[in-house]
Amino acid sequence: MTPEELGKLAAKEQKARSACKHRVNVCCAAGCASMNSDKIKDDLQSAIKEKGIADQVQVRSVGCMGLCAAGPLVSIESEGKSVMYKGVTDGDVSEVVESLEGKPIERLNLPTDMPFFARQEKIVLENCGVIDPERIEDYIAVGGYAALIKALTEMTPAGVVGEITRSGLRGRGGAGYPTGLKWGTVAKSPAREGRKYIVCNADEGDPGAFMDRSVLESDPHRVLEGMAIAAYAVGATHGFLYVRAEYPLAIKRLKRAISQAQKIGVLGANILSTTFSFNLEIRLGAGAFVCGEETALIASIEGNRGQPRPRPPYPAEFGLWGCPTLINNVETFANIAPIVDRGFRWFASIGTDKSKGTKVFALAGKIENTGLVEVPMGIKLRDIIEDIGGGIPDGGKFKAVQTGGPSGGCIPKQYMDMPIDYESVKEAGSIMGSGGMIVMDESSSMVDVAKYFMEFCKSESCGKCVPCRVGTAQMYDLLEKIHKGEGASDDLAMLESLCELVSQTSLCGLGQTAPNPVLSTLRYFRHEYLELLRDGQKELAAAGADKGKDGAV
Amino acid sequence: MTTMTASPSSAAHDIQVVTLKIDDQEVSASRNQTILQVAAENQIEIPTLCFMPGLKPMGSCRICLVELAGSPRLFAACVTRVSEGMTVITDSPRLRKYRKQIVELLFVERNHVCSVCVSNGRCELQALAVKLGITHITQPYRYDKMVVDSSHDLFRLDHNRCVLCTRCVRVCDQIEGAHVWDVAGRGIDCRITADLNLPWGDSDVCTSCGKCVHICPTGALTEKGTAVAEMRKQPDFLPYLTIMRENH
């Protein structure tokens, strides 16, 4: 297919869309699908056929609309107007069909101007819940693959790298490494036996995180397009998508997307009739958290035991089978097409000085609106929790928010007005991480939280290096002892000294960050530990004397 | 005809020799050497445990961690290559503290009561503890109960003494070419395992060469018929591992 033919396809698809009077979108991503939204879609379709209006109404299954807590969600666009329905059941189907020509159903109505929707800014998720993830035509109709055409026909590989560099995009996999810098390194590393690789890290193993999963389920072509552009920019011809096997729907949609893209000629040999070729394969991860670490991921793709190796050398120079390898996160790749399409200036105008663009968060825990949100970098924590999240349910009081999963920490309420960007979150003792956000109210015990994450790290440690293998197990035992009220100040001192050892000497990021949940809860909620110690009263009294020191931030 | 004249700029990327500083000593090295190799050549001793010349280094025991000036991170000397102008610090209060703590973690992980071990007096873990000045253990012991595999005709594997250095795994794979050993499990549950979790004696591929036994730093792999302090490892072949591997 040539770029012109692709343009024609987009025009045809858009025309077919506007010919329809009503477009009914049913969310069929994992959250709503678990509440039988597939059946609701089928029922809607047959009810519309029965009514004889099938030629005016298009019913489609789309990806995640974000407010998973209120699912199954159905949105209806009719001649410029749109309504959204929440908690739709089988029994509501006929009423929904009737309402197409009448008034919206009050009972089910979900106001789209509520802060949950209005305060978000969507780049990564802009197509989620809007297009049918199983149809490449849908993606093309909203401008999909136009960025790839632009890159291949109007830009040099170095030009693409420059565009990404100047956009200020940073890796969304956790560490926030500048994406353009990484691309530049891979581009400059000499290929080994003519080979370089692109890898998309879709291992998403943080408990409670489902950002990447939603993107893959709702807009898989966006990720493929990002990877193809990356391949062109760094000079790679082959890529892997490393997806955890626990995401069957994402895998199914990716497989379908890859074969559609190959058929239409945006993947494979001589893409869009140019000399550029790029092939993609899916590899399944078997659910080890550590396999998300880039060197362990490489070992796993190569067919070895998934455990990290010391860096340097970094994968950018020495990756898969010793070849230069670009590894980026799903969300990072999902940002590429819009940047190439709309230009780096547009992207760099969103966010803060050092953190550009948006970030997707999975809101969970003690919060009214659980689900997926995308916000501009630099937004205040308060805006996410109170406006978008709708605050704490049942009149509860906010205590802290946990970000960054097992590698992150708890941010207490004195940071409510802190802007959310890589540097600020780090300063507050946590990390941006991949986007998990667990809200806790006054009823949560911080020692409990620390213990939970340490148990996770202990069981997910690969066991290769001594400090992480034995240190996390020892720290877990100490936390359990303290939690049970059997600990003394010696135990707390030992815990703190192990935190230092494990963070400083572990081989990979898992061990290096495993103490973070303990360190951050100790920093802000030390009294909760002291209260549990057999001999904590003295230090508690001493701490009480200069109370407010750390609290008054 | 043009003659090739070497200019400094054209040679720049071919330069193979670098100079660096290790503990205030200026040393020269070849660019593909590791810090550990260069230190050893210059009689600067960095303690190690999982390292064995001739086997692929793992950087996993973390005993050989060193500081590099200008970086807050620590680097495993066995896997980190030298570079021009590098300043390496192999000994500092911080490093000494961490090395002691790491060895201590090994002592609490499994049963290393030396007085009842066949390798007493000839054990690298024991020697390391002495060298680092570890006189007592401050951490609570774990001592998870583990089995002893005596199914092999000649040798014995006592998991209680294993420090998971994977020297046995590597020597069997990289030198003997049999690949009997592997690591199974995750985290604190990791174990050395023969074939696909068979008793060692049932392994089809073990050649009974004994390399793993003699390369094992502790009393985990030993010859049968040895009692307390009787096990004598035969390290005579170890210096030739590099040559053996090159001839492979």
Ligand SMILES: Cc1cc2nc3c(=O)[nH]c(=O)nc-3n(C[C@H](O)[C@H](O)[C@H](O)COP(=O)(O)O)c2cc1C
């Ligand atoms: C224990 C551990 C788990 C990780 N898991 C993931 C993951 O699930 N997904 C991911 O994208 N990155 C993960 N990372 C980060 C990757 O190593 C790597 O930095 C990232 O994929 C790079 O992509 P980015 O530059 O686009 O962020 C993990 C890192 C560690 C240490």
Ligand code: SF4
């Ligand atoms: S830090 Fe933990 S997960 Fe990483 S290599 Fe060491 S043992 Fe494995």
Ligand code: SF4
């Ligand atoms: S058996 Fe010996 S050589 Fe093998 S991993 Fe254990 S301690 Fe190391």
